Amino acid sequence: MTVSTAVAEGMAQPSASDIDSTYRKITWRLIPFLAFLWLLAWIDRVNVGYVKLTMLDELKWSESVYGLGAGIFFIGYFLFEIPSNLMLQKIGAKKTLMRITLGWGATCVAMAFAKTPETFYVLRFLMGAFEAGFLPGVIVYLTYWYPSGRRAKVFSLITAASALSTVIGGPLAGNILNLMGGVGGLSSWQWVFLIEGTPTVLAGIATFFLLTDHPKDAKWLTAREKQLVENELAKDHQALGEREHSIFAALKDSRLWLFVVIYFGIVAANATLNFYGPSLVKELGFTNPATIGWIMSAAFVFGAVAQIANGSHSDRQQEVRWHCAGAVLLGAVGLLIAALSQGGSATMVLTGLVIAVIGTSSAFPVFWQMPNRLLSGAAAAVGIALINSIGNLAGFASPFMLSAVKASTGGLAPGLIAIAVIEALAAMLIIWFVPRIHAAKKKAI
Template sequence: MPSPAATLATAPSRAALLEEQLYRKVNWRIVPLFICCFLFAYLDRVNISFAKLEMQSDLGFSDSIYGLGASLFFVGYFLFEVPSNMLLHRVGARLWIARIMVSWGITSACMMFVSNETWFYVLRFLIGVMEAGFVPGALYFFTQWYPSHRRGRINSYFKSSICLCGIVGGPLAGLILGHFDGVSGLKGWQWLFLLEGLPSIALGAVVFWLVADRIEDARWLNDEEKALMRQRMQEDRAAEPAAAQGEGLQAVLRQPVTWVMALIYMFLVMALTGLLFWMPQLIKGAGVASPLNIGLLSMLPYIVAVLFNLAMGRSSDRRGERRWHMAACAALTAAGYLLCALTPGQLLPLMLGMSLIMAGIIAWMPIFWTIPPRFLSGMAAAAGIALINSVGQLGGIIAPYLIGRVRDLTGVTTPALYLLCGVSVLAVGLIVWGVPKRFYRR
């Protein structure tokens, strides 16, 4: 018979084991589904970068027209992000995220009917409107299920969908463009929009069926498991610094750190979209002509990024440190842009530079999103996360159009790459000096 001392010694380890088993169960239920949803969100968002290889010549679009169309997605996203996330808080993630996915899937598939500049602009804007709220909605949803010390890793898994999109999306786009061109009288780029839009509609139905808005609503958890999760969430909220909980935007706007975080995120999005929408063109400019080969090469930066992202997310959670992990990622992004700018048209250094950029950005993003829930909660968290994400999307308006305009004026991308390097350096400074210590320290 074990002694009382032995029983006390083993009780905490048994409780920790049960907790790990419970969160493993929750992870398998939530994370793969949201990764899959985010994968198709990004496929529908950036497949235009591969469609450009054929669509631009078929429709007679200049680089400026393409860059503006790519940017207009973020205008719609910016305008409707905050109201979308506030509605999600009121009606629940299950219903609202399902609605988002169905509507963006339909609108993205309609891109196959674009025949002129006007419809190109209108549909790109509408895709942004329909998708607005998905990413901040998912991040807010995670704050209702996971204590803060687990969110860095969960956010890393979720944001790794961007890498998965690059790994899967590049070769898939190249295959569709190369093998479906002319089938049933449609161009390859038209098939690309259709075949990558329809799965989002189906996933919307899956979200509606599988997702539970709150721990209490999860029929796949027993009462003991629900009680343990609620206890962990209560302990986590009690340990956090005082958070804004006011109804709506007022509590958010009063927090200076909200605007610091929004500016950091705008720089991050500029760095991301500058590469995201122009990677296939940069690879083509380095002498690669085949759409399939361009798609295969575009996989490599994402493979590097997903490995680096998971390692950084784990390291940041284990050490309870956010600031220097984030700053290191932004510095890596700056170094990647500098390398690409210094070696134009050279495939090997270009691939290395793009790998550094993507690794830095993808690892930077999930660590960044662990900070807003530390100073916002309740409706303020829903509105604040959406506001930060929405202001950040201004970077997506600026960068793609900027690169297109620079290419039209100069014939090269190099000046824009130097500018994005500078933006990443500014982000390092804001991360190190602009975020209050109480929000990034354990």
């Protein structure tokens, strides 16, 4: 007997509480582990921002070597993201996320032995290549389980882990740098990579056993619960109307490329905060790595709370455009405050940093609901990967630009102003053009 037949043969019409109960069960099963994987990804991705505090002096590397190495991660990310999401369509999310997690975890461990700039560049490139596809893969994966009206909140619970990664990773890296130097004949920065990469490898193995590709495959759902999810997804698909399924048609759509440009601006700010936030704090006179880690941790606590709050409010209001644009604009204002306060009040610099983190972080979960309402099927897999991969090139451009600006001017202020302008332009594009896009579909966001 199939699930549909079982339901048809006597199961009562589900109430709202039945549906909510089913989705609470799904959320408790999937979201904490996905958030944990994203937490590990961000700890491993941005720990170079803390390692930089001692690694550069020990290895006699320049700011330019660091800037190129930090940013080259996103070149690998760009090149391998679309192939990764196409592979997800063929082999499933469980195997894809396992492959990704094992790969970047092993590469993080290998970073402990990067003693030359060339090795540093290669390993950072490989880390980006392995991690490519994780975020867009999760975005597509959630569409298999949740209707659009429930996704912003659950996605915010996952993406909040990127902010929490600094809450955990900052103090962790700072204390490792302070305490582990010389242990086992290794430098403290080597221990950061070893200690933070090993749990990721173990989590990659666990992925195969803890995730389920589709609701119909979930042994932990009852037949009735599976049917409830199937019905909710069918109703959502009907409500959204016709969406683009063709990969090639989606690539010709100007709306897709607009989202690429918008996302580029958001990522430029986010990469700046993650890769140069610790350096910005250090310039205020905080020299202890652990102290710097705790300050960054406090800033990103606010960012994590803001992500969840913005995503939840967006779902309740069934609105994403202003929730995204407002957050992005707030991030730009924060960066501008931090830049203009350089050389003046340390309190104002830190205030600007916190505002920038709150705004930029809280934009991510609601941003992805816009292209999700445009694309479906294979077009969604490729389109979301395209937006994420090209947008994440800003993660290469912004650290490289900031390192060049700091090398030539001795400070970060001009670079921070430039990033603030780019982020503000992204907000304006959302306000000016996104309504027109969806007006054409007779369905505003």
